[in-house]
Amino acid sequence: MELQILGIGILTWLVFLPIVGMLVVLLLPDKNRNAIRWTAAIATGAQVVIAGIIFALFDRTQLGINEAESFQFVEQFSWITVDAVPWVGRIEISYFMGIDGLSILMVILTALIGFIGVISSWNIDKMVKGYFALYLLLVTSMMGVFVSLDFFLFFIFWEAMLLPMYFLIGIWGGPRREYAAIKFFLYTFVGGILMLLTMLALYFSVAYTDPATGQSVHTFNILHMMNPANYIEGSLLAGIDTTWRYVAWMALFINFAIKIPLFPFHTWLPDAHVEAPTPISVILAGVLLKLGAYGILRLNFPIFPDATLYFVYFMAALGMISIIYGALCAMAQDDFKKLIAYSSISHMGIVVIGIAALNTQGMVGGVLQMFNHGIITAVLFLAVGVLYDRTHTRGLYDFGGIANQMPKYTGIAMVGMFAALGLPGLNGFVSELFSFLGAFEAYKWIAIVSVTGIIITAGYILWTIQRIFLGETPEKLHDLKDLTAREIMMFVPLLILIILLGVYPSPAIELMNTSLSHLVEFVTMGGS
Amino acid sequence: MELTTILFYLFSLVTIAAAATMVFSKNIVHSAFALMFTLVGVAALYVLLYADFLAATQLLVYVGGILILILFGVMLTTQGHSFSFKTITVNLVPASILSIAAAGLLIFAFTTTDWGISVPVEHSETVHSLGMMLMGDYVLPFIIAGVLLLIAIIGAVVMATKLSTTINNQSN
Amino acid sequence: MIEQTLHSLSQFYPEIAIVLTLCVIIVADLFTKKESYTTGYIFLGGLVITGIFVVMQSGQNESVFYDMIAVDPFAIFFKVLLVLAGIFIVFFSLQSRELKDYKSRIGEYYMLLSGMMLGMMLMVGTTNLLLMYLAFELTSISSYVLVGFTKKIHKSAEASMKYIVYGAVSSGVMLYGISLLIGITGATDMYGINAALVAESGQPLILNLSILMILVGLGFKAAVVPFHFWAPDVYEGAPISIAAILAVASKTAALGLMIRFFTVSFIDADGLMQTGVWQVIEGIHWNVLLAGMAALAMIIGNLTALMQDNIKRMLAYSSIAHAGYLLMGLVILSEEGIASIMIYLFIYLFMNLGAFYVAMLFSNKLETESIEQYKGLGFRAPLESVAMTIFLVSLTGLPPTGGFIAKLYLFGAVVNAGWIWLVAIAGITTVISLFYYIRVARNLFFFKPAGKLMPIKFELGSKIFLFVLLIPTLLLGIYFEPVLNFAKNSIQMFGM
Amino acid sequence: MELSFFQLLAEPGLIHFLIVGAILFSLGLMAVLSKRNAIMVLMGVELILNSANINFIAFGRFTELSLDGHMIGLFVIIIAAAEAAVALAIVLNIYNRFKSINLDDISLMKG
């Protein structure tokens, strides 16, 4: 379905509003900090509104995934077309955006977290202008990845995230920010190169015959890549279960596994999180990590169903390792932020085993977990930030008895932590439940081992609560101020979602149900 | 054994010997003069190859021009003390290995290659036809060569002459 | 005969325009000794006129001056690049601090530049080995002098010395190779050579020998490993404007010459045009040779660049690496490859000149070329620093900058041709290159300026010119259809 | 051509001249690589150019590349002259800066 504002498609608005904001920010004078902040807030706020509109108008019954006509809010027009070159036929890159059940939750999440990030950036006062310019650029590129259906577009947005992130961590980060920044950059850039090569291989292997002219067109259109009929005979990635297809799958997978981050590729995450300023940690954990899992679902699964079926067990195993491993590492941390960082590794592991289950429960659970984890970690990192602003320390042993000083804060943070712990009635439980159910149907023992993770999680979360909120209050913490109105404002929407989705997840599930069932079917059918 | 053969061997001997002297002599002035003999020998070889005009040009331009230039260079860059005429050699070992290897390679290549040998018409004298070609097929190179010489002169002037205006002479 | 010459002249306006510019400059130089800009503007005007003539030539596809030189889309594409580069270089020179001290000689500077331009324009067009050598020497000789133009500076003098010795030897070897090639084929132009080789190519030994010897010369001009050793020292010693033109224009010209020379001479004309994929003459696998050199260039260039502190030197190594990337396009023996090289060159022009330009602005104001000295500049010269970052990111090849498109098409062509190992090396070295490029950005932004330093003031003109380079670099990242079309239509070479 | 070594020696053909050229070439190379003195290096270059020239002329004599060879030789001589002029000018400049024309004294820039 088509929806336009001032003749421009709604998705374009959604994606490029922050860019507009960025330009405004750049034009504003350096001195006028509040104007800059408000511009950012308005730009992202408008994004939230648009996301809301999309949520309202979204048709829950459309399939999406590999069927162009069942995508919604589609905008497609030719961007680069070089016709009839003797050596490659027609070259076509199109500006192709659309939303289906797989991406809509992520879109909403991105809009929300982006907005809340701005609120929590309010007290940043070092090079405000540069900060918000980069921030808005980052938001745009994240949003772009989620809505683009053209691999080229996808890749552009994907890589466009690198630099803003690099500078945001590197300039506004903590003491070891340089190390963290370059480490993040290196990891993701390596992944990017892998993805680039895969993309090229796909591009040259796929050509659909244009019904109008009848000439064969090389295209970056992801949906065309999902159709086995479009693969040129004898091209690199043609056929089923060929070595090259496995290699390509692996290359893509590694790229996404780095973002998720999955067990052996995760070491950038703790550093990046610890060094990044609070809002950026929120963005990192809230949205960036989701990009990895999203990429796997959007690209690996439907484009290489054969390879997926071949590797899926391995994938689940990695997920299991991440769950246990992340949880154990988290338990050993003394740094509040690092602890949450590792906990995200553990929680994203749940996403992975969920989607690796290749059945609807698992898939739904996994995607829902992406959304929920985004919200929960956002709350947790914001909570860390609040404490850090007041005490300038993150050492778990420096705190204690805060519950008496900051009751509001304690209440909010506790809800977040119990959600992370998977307490029923909060959203974390629902998604973990479905992920595990799905995983268990697919592979009993992996699931059973993974579930032990929830015990360890309970362990470190409760231990953290005890060390921070309970017990006697040390002298130096006696004059802590409780949350300000601004801070409460950034927590509230998240908390509402946490409880709402915990009690009644259907609104979220029904969004994606159709698409994900279709995806499962599509993949398990081997892409036919 | 005809005369040409003898002459060939004679001149090539002279050429090579002179070249060798030039390369291995310690004294740069000697080298310069050895170079002169080499060039003359080459000119003679040209003659043996029925390239009279080329030979003449060789003598004029090289012996008459370039060599003098080089000698000037030698004089201008040495304060007349004889010892400083000495030229020390660097990385002798790799140099000799490499050049011997090169020579061997080339000679091997030449002897094993089958050149499409054909004995074309003998030009009694080449000047006229060269002139025609120069105005015909080779008119473009001819023009360009002119520009090249102009540029070379400008460049030489720029490089060799002192700057008129006084400038802060930073020496880093 | 004479009418042939006249007709040829009618196809030769751009070169003529350059030569006339040279003469005008010489004359003008006599009268305007005092102030230093006239000649520059004259040269600029000359270049613009030349550019117009070049554009007017578009669509021509013939060979003039008795098959000495071809006027074909391929040549025209490269001439456009060269003229563009030349124009930018004039702006560089007009603002360069280093040249200020040589006011009285600025006329000669532009004379030599025009000589160089002429040489390069001939290089990309020539189909005759003699003319090729001639053009080569013309370019070289003028650039030798230009490198040493700031003669009072020791480094500059040393650079010119090294450059000329290295160049003389290389061109000598190349000449020897040419002599062998001509001898074995009995033809002095590429078509003849190709014909002779296609007829019978029983002599791989001597042919490989001559090809290699010629490569010594061409590789020297294009600064390809292992014939690149001059580049870092010369770039460092030369005035930035000259370093820039060496890095961009003469590399471009050399690549154009290389492409034409190899494709016209050593391609087996039978397997042509249908698929746009060619095959080499039996027995001469020059593309394997080039592949090796490309790989070496990428590895060595990028690795060595990691260690550099002088920005010009770093850019020198990066340009060596880029030469490696470019060669890949020639290796794969397909029009696609050639086209991607052209796209790459087009984008490379803007981003590399941009990097040099910012380096020059900094060196004008701070009198330093050391990357370490850049610390904290991001706060003192935000616009310039951001621009520098963008240029370097583009050189790294990250979206959404032009550099990404360039790499995309090049890598794409190579992947398509199935040279996976080569493109793998390219990918890895790209990752490595990230470090030295990003290091500059890091020095610019991650450090508070030492002490309380005032923001640096730059002239408005410089800012405008910065945008002239910046906008294409970014724009080509998201909209590059024209370039694609331009390159696609320009791959046609006369006689193929 | 089935000739014994002496017969081969007897009548100087193309190959003889080429070999002379090759020897000159390698001698030039030797000079270029080993002589510290810049001017000696230039002389070496001249040798190389001459060797190439000999090839051209010889080919002109013995193959169908008749006068073209001479033509090329001619241009080579011109270019050699131009190059030598510029080179010597540069050497002079170097001498004024460094008070030496020993090439490996001239290495401010390295690495």
Added chain:
Amino acid sequence: MFTQLSITILLLPLLGFLLLIFFGKRLPRQGDWLASGLILISLLLSLYLLITKVTSHSAEVFTMTFSWAVVGSLNVEFGILIDNLAAVMLVVATLISTLVHFFSIGYMKEDVRYSRYFAYLGFFSFSMLGIVITDNLLLMYVFWELVGLSSYLLIGHWYEKKSASNAANKAFIVNRIGDFGMFIGIMILFATFSTFTFESIFDSIGSGQLPFGSHGWLTAAGILIFCGAVGKSAQFPLHVWLPDAMEGPTPVSALIHAATMVAAGVYMVARVFPMLTADALLVIAYIGAITALIAATIAITQFDIKKVLAYSTISQLGYMIMALGVGAYTAGFMHLVTHAAFKAGLFLGSGSVIYAMHKVLHAQNDHHTDAQDIRNMGGLKSKMPFTYWTFLIFTLAISGIPFTSGFLSKDEILAGSFAFSTLNGHWLLPVIGFAVAGLTAFYMFRLLILTFHGKPSDESRIAGITESPKVMTIPLMILASLSLFFFYSFNPFGAASGWFFGAIERPMSMVPEILQPATAAVFNEALHGIHTTAMILSILIAAGGILLAFAVYQWKKISADKLAEKAGFLYKGAYNKWYFDEMYDKVFVGGLLLLTRIMKWFDENIIDGIVNGSASVMKGISNISGWFDNNVVDGLVNATATSADRAGSMLSKIQTGKIQTYLVYVVFSFLALFVLFM
């Protein structure tokens, strides 16, 4: 009508919770009246529900379901199920909760977080009722965790005390371990039947479907679900959390850790009874028996009044579990109900004692004497008559003396186990059963005597002690009356004839024949034979225990220390709770922490190390060649960087700056290339 009613009952306490958590501080009296009022209403409602249900619709089962989430093709439904079991349990929960609310008004005043306390109580009642009325495993699991949470919050109510917050963590985590098993059990069932509701699971089992087609998995599923009960009902080996949970306020202990929550495990087993195979039941029975024994032995040696009660609770829970295991379904459940009454009473009684002790100690501002240590009490009988007499009744009840409710249920259980052994010679169960009966009588009277009889160790200390206020004693009396037999059966010596046995019947087992336990008919058959013997035996043993207690502690005929001497290591072991905590700390907690530290080290050294691996290699090389310089991105310890860095420096050394060296390179590489590509 029943379902709507039950929902109202469920939601009222939640309403109280919400109101108090947000506005508690602003309400008059911090809103205790609100909370108590609401729970009282739901008590009345559930009483009404029980009576109508049992009298008029005894046989019927009322359900109501609604769709919670639709995932793929499968529709996850939540619902409510009201049968007699649920109805009775509703009353128990609400009743105890109400009494505890009122008791707390007195006990908790002057508490810093008074309103918070009542909020949590409300939240607990809500989740407990949820467990009772749900019709499916998933929802039960949800409320299961929620009661866990509320117990966590209430145990940690005085979180300034490290011991309190530790106890809270311990309770939650130990329960999590049990829930882990339960969760896997649920997953097994769901993976097979793709439903959570009880009856559809039972039906599909009844129709012969088996999890993964094997009997083994069915038994496993049963046992795994039982794991939940093991955690919640503090059965061996997960019983360790309950004693520590006594760190919470005493009324909380009465409500959660004696009467209701811990009984939830029993309730759950009763719910899933139809799907339990004989093997599973046997395991359950033995777990119960072992728990009962261990706890009873420990209880003998404790001196903290609440600890004693805690262990007795565990032991009684063991009874109930054992009863279910052996198939004495109704008896087990009945013991749950009776035990709820008298154990809550015991706790509240001890609460009032502690309250009094606190007051008096506070008055003498004596802060080192432990107000809960029975060695510091004694002779309170005269000072606190209400408390004493009620306490006596409760003690009689728990010891299983005729005319008390405890006698009815316990006697049935013992008989049941006896019958079971006669059916399939597991004689160990009844032996343990009877032994524990004796032990119970002994330690309960020990407690009673040491607390209320005899002389206080320090006369002056308890001189000023007084009876607790009405708001605390009235609940005690109510409970005391509820601990008498006629509420359950008019025949004091046979519960079987009472309405309770009429209302609650053992459900049909749904598992395949070969896996089934002895059917109800067979069981009752066996029961008849030995019923009287069992009764007499139990009375005698109880009496024996009581006499022994009097002999030792009242008349000092036998010296307790002597006994301890005699018992030797047995005494020591029991006194130290058989070292369970120590062992768990060493083995599990210690092991886990060690593991985490290993992991951390692994993460920081190995994983990064692998990334940096090639770095060290390159380092070796570069150290040999002696150059190495670090001016890539500073401090970036990274393989690609360092190795590339070093390679770069090596390469840049090639660039000697000597032009002729370059030329040598050129010529060399020229020849090399020729050789390579020729």
